[in-house]
Amino acid sequence: MAAARWTNRGRGTASLVWTGLRSNHTSIKSRYDAVIIGGGHNGLVAAAYLQKGGVKTAVLERRHLLGGAAVSEEIVPGFRFSRCSYLLSLLRPHIYRELELKKHGLKVYMRNPHSFTPMLEDGVKGAPPRSLTLGTDLTNNQNEIVKFSKKDAEAYPEFVAHLETLANAIHPLLDAPPVDIPGLTAGSLRKRLAAATTLMPLVKFGLKLGKNIPDFYEITSAPIMKILNLWFESEPLKATLATDGVIGAMTSPNNPGSGYVLLHHVMGELEKEKGAWGYVEGGMGGVSQAIAKAARSYGVDIFTEKHVEQILVGPDGAAKGVALKDGTEIHSEVVLSNATPYVTFKKLTPQGALSQQFMKAVDQIDYTSPVTKINVAIDKLPNFLASPTPDDKPGPHHQCSIHLNCESVDVLETAYKDAVNGRPSARPMMEMTIPSVLDPTLAPTGCHVVSLFTQFTPYLIEGREWTEQDREAFADTVFDWVEQYAPGFKKSVVARDVLCPPDLERIFGLTGGNIFHGSMSLDQLYLARPLPPVSNYRSPIKGLYLCGSGCHPGGGVMGSPGWNAALTAISDLKSR
Structure with missing residues (x-):
C-alpha cells in the first residue's frame, strides 16, 4: 500500500486514516466472462454495463479502496478529502439515470456562484479590492463584469x-x-x-x-x-x-x-x-461508491488489494485473463484495462505480444502534467480582502472555484514558462475549492477542507526528482500567495497533503501525473486517442480492451470511456 504524505502544521496531532468502499465478501473465482483491471470510475461503469449485458464480470483494484482518482480519503482525523479529482460535472446524464446513482447514494451539492477571482490591488477610498464573481444569473454576471469593461459585459x-x-x-x-x-x-x-x-x-x-x-x-x-x-x-x-x-x-x-x-x-x-459543477457529498469517492453499488446490484464481483501484474495472452495471441502479484491466475473471455495506455501496454502486457512499431508509438503518447494537488485541513474559513466575511461566516464566493493568481493572462503565461524551464512556478495558478462550506460531512464543526489545484509544476525539477524539501517549498510558495489574498490563512492550517506529478503517478497510477490519462491535445483526441490503431477501445491483442480516460472521449469523471468500451466488448462477444 502506498503511503500518503501529509504534514502536521502544529494544530493538534495529525494521523492518517483511510476510508473508502472496499471489497465485497464474495470469494474471487478462477474464471469470469470479463475481468476489469482497475476500480476507477470508468472501470466500474464498464463493469455495470457488462454485467447488465449478461457478461459475468469481476473488477480488480490495486489499492485498498475503489475509485481511482475519484476517491475520498480521511487524511486527518475528521477531515475527508477528495484527494485527487474534486468536482463533478462531466458524468454523462444517461449513465447517471440508467445506473440509478441517486438511489445508490449519490448526492450532489450545486454551486452558485461558479467562480470567484479576487484581485491583488489596493481598495479605493477604503473599499475592498475588486473581484469578479460569475454564476448562473447572466444579469448578475454582467453587473460583475461591468466593473472592468462595459463592452465585455454586453x-x-x-x-x-x-x-x-x-x-x-x-x-x-x-x-x-x-x-x-x-x-x-x-x-x-x-x-x-x-x-x-x-x-x-x-x-x-x-x-x-x-x-x-x-x-x-x-x-x-x-x-x-x-x-x-x-x-x-x-x-x-x-x-x-x-x-x-x-x-x-x-x-x-x-x-x-x-x-x-x-x-x-x-x-x-x-x-x-x-x-454546472458541483460537490459530491462525502467527497468524490461518493461517485465511485454509487457506481460500485449499482454494479454489485447487477452481480459484479468487486475486489480491492488485488494487484494485477500481467495480462495473460494465449498461444493464439488473444487475452486469456490476468495474473495477480501473488501468483493467482484469473481466466476470462475478455480483459478491460482501466489503467493508462502506457501502463496497459508497457507494464501489464507480456513483452513480445505487441509489435515493436506499436510499442514505439505507445512511447510517444504525451502524459506531461503541470499539476500539484494540495489538500489542506483548516480550522478557520479564509477571509478574502476582496470580499470580507466577518465572524467566520461563509459568503457565496466561498462555495465556488476561487481563482488565485488569475487576474491577468500574463501571470498565467509566466507561470507556464517557469515549468517549461523545469521549475515550479514562482507565482502559480491556483484553483481553490472549499467543499465543506456546502457539505458538512467533510470536516469537524468550525473547520474546513480546502483543495488547491495548482499549476504549473514539472515532473522533474531541472532534470532531477522531487525531494520532500521541494514539495514543502512549493507548498510554502502556494500558501504565501494565498496569504496575500486572505491574510491569516497560514495560521489556520492544521495539516496538508502535497501531491506533485510523480506522487499522482505513484498513488493513483496516473502516468506522468496526468489527470486525463494522457494529454487532451488535438493529436490525442477522437480517432487518435490514445493512438489511431486503438481508438475504438480494441487493442491489437484480441479480447483486450481499453476502458479508461486514455481512450475516447478523454478525461474527467465522465464514464463515457467505460460505457463505450463495455458496449464494444459485448458486441464482440456476441459475434464470436
Missing part, C-alpha cells in the same frame, strides 16, 4: 450562448465510439455496412453544428487567447476564462489547442443545469 451573454451551442453539438460524439475506419475500408461488404453505423454520431454532430462548423474548428485548434481576444478586452475576465483552457494541461493560453480544453470543461451537465 458581449458576455452572446459568448456564453456561443459556447453552449458548440458544447451541445459535441454530445453525440461522447456517447459513441469513434468512426470505425478499419471497418469502412475493409474488403467485406458486410463489415463496411456494419461500420457505416459508426458514422451516425458524426453526422448528428455535423447537423447540430450546422453553420457553426468553422467556429468549432477554430475553437478546437486555436489558442484560447485568440478566441477570448475576439470577444473581450478586460484582463480579469479573459484570465478567469483562460484557466479552463489550461487546467490540467501543460500548455499556455497562447498555445494552439487550449481552446478545446476550455470546451471540454464547459460541456458538462449537473442536475439538468448545463455547464
Whole structure:
C-alpha cells in the first residue's frame, strides 16, 4: 500500500486514516466472462454495463479502496478529502439515470456562484479590492463584469450562448465510439455496412453544428487567447476564462489547442443545469461508491488489494485473463484495462505480444502534467480582502472555484514558462475549492477542507526528482500567495497533503501525473486517442480492451470511456 504524505502544521496531532468502499465478501473465482483491471470510475461503469449485458464480470483494484482518482480519503482525523479529482460535472446524464446513482447514494451539492477571482490591488477610498464573481444569473454576471469593461459585459451573454451551442453539438460524439475506419475500408461488404453505423454520431454532430462548423474548428485548434481576444478586452475576465483552457494541461493560453480544453470543461451537465459543477457529498469517492453499488446490484464481483501484474495472452495471441502479484491466475473471455495506455501496454502486457512499431508509438503518447494537488485541513474559513466575511461566516464566493493568481493572462503565461524551464512556478495558478462550506460531512464543526489545484509544476525539477524539501517549498510558495489574498490563512492550517506529478503517478497510477490519462491535445483526441490503431477501445491483442480516460472521449469523471468500451466488448462477444 502506498503511503500518503501529509504534514502536521502544529494544530493538534495529525494521523492518517483511510476510508473508502472496499471489497465485497464474495470469494474471487478462477474464471469470469470479463475481468476489469482497475476500480476507477470508468472501470466500474464498464463493469455495470457488462454485467447488465449478461457478461459475468469481476473488477480488480490495486489499492485498498475503489475509485481511482475519484476517491475520498480521511487524511486527518475528521477531515475527508477528495484527494485527487474534486468536482463533478462531466458524468454523462444517461449513465447517471440508467445506473440509478441517486438511489445508490449519490448526492450532489450545486454551486452558485461558479467562480470567484479576487484581485491583488489596493481598495479605493477604503473599499475592498475588486473581484469578479460569475454564476448562473447572466444579469448578475454582467453587473460583475461591468466593473472592468462595459463592452465585455454586453458581449458576455452572446459568448456564453456561443459556447453552449458548440458544447451541445459535441454530445453525440461522447456517447459513441469513434468512426470505425478499419471497418469502412475493409474488403467485406458486410463489415463496411456494419461500420457505416459508426458514422451516425458524426453526422448528428455535423447537423447540430450546422453553420457553426468553422467556429468549432477554430475553437478546437486555436489558442484560447485568440478566441477570448475576439470577444473581450478586460484582463480579469479573459484570465478567469483562460484557466479552463489550461487546467490540467501543460500548455499556455497562447498555445494552439487550449481552446478545446476550455470546451471540454464547459460541456458538462449537473442536475439538468448545463455547464454546472458541483460537490459530491462525502467527497468524490461518493461517485465511485454509487457506481460500485449499482454494479454489485447487477452481480459484479468487486475486489480491492488485488494487484494485477500481467495480462495473460494465449498461444493464439488473444487475452486469456490476468495474473495477480501473488501468483493467482484469473481466466476470462475478455480483459478491460482501466489503467493508462502506457501502463496497459508497457507494464501489464507480456513483452513480445505487441509489435515493436506499436510499442514505439505507445512511447510517444504525451502524459506531461503541470499539476500539484494540495489538500489542506483548516480550522478557520479564509477571509478574502476582496470580499470580507466577518465572524467566520461563509459568503457565496466561498462555495465556488476561487481563482488565485488569475487576474491577468500574463501571470498565467509566466507561470507556464517557469515549468517549461523545469521549475515550479514562482507565482502559480491556483484553483481553490472549499467543499465543506456546502457539505458538512467533510470536516469537524468550525473547520474546513480546502483543495488547491495548482499549476504549473514539472515532473522533474531541472532534470532531477522531487525531494520532500521541494514539495514543502512549493507548498510554502502556494500558501504565501494565498496569504496575500486572505491574510491569516497560514495560521489556520492544521495539516496538508502535497501531491506533485510523480506522487499522482505513484498513488493513483496516473502516468506522468496526468489527470486525463494522457494529454487532451488535438493529436490525442477522437480517432487518435490514445493512438489511431486503438481508438475504438480494441487493442491489437484480441479480447483486450481499453476502458479508461486514455481512450475516447478523454478525461474527467465522465464514464463515457467505460460505457463505450463495455458496449464494444459485448458486441464482440456476441459475434464470436
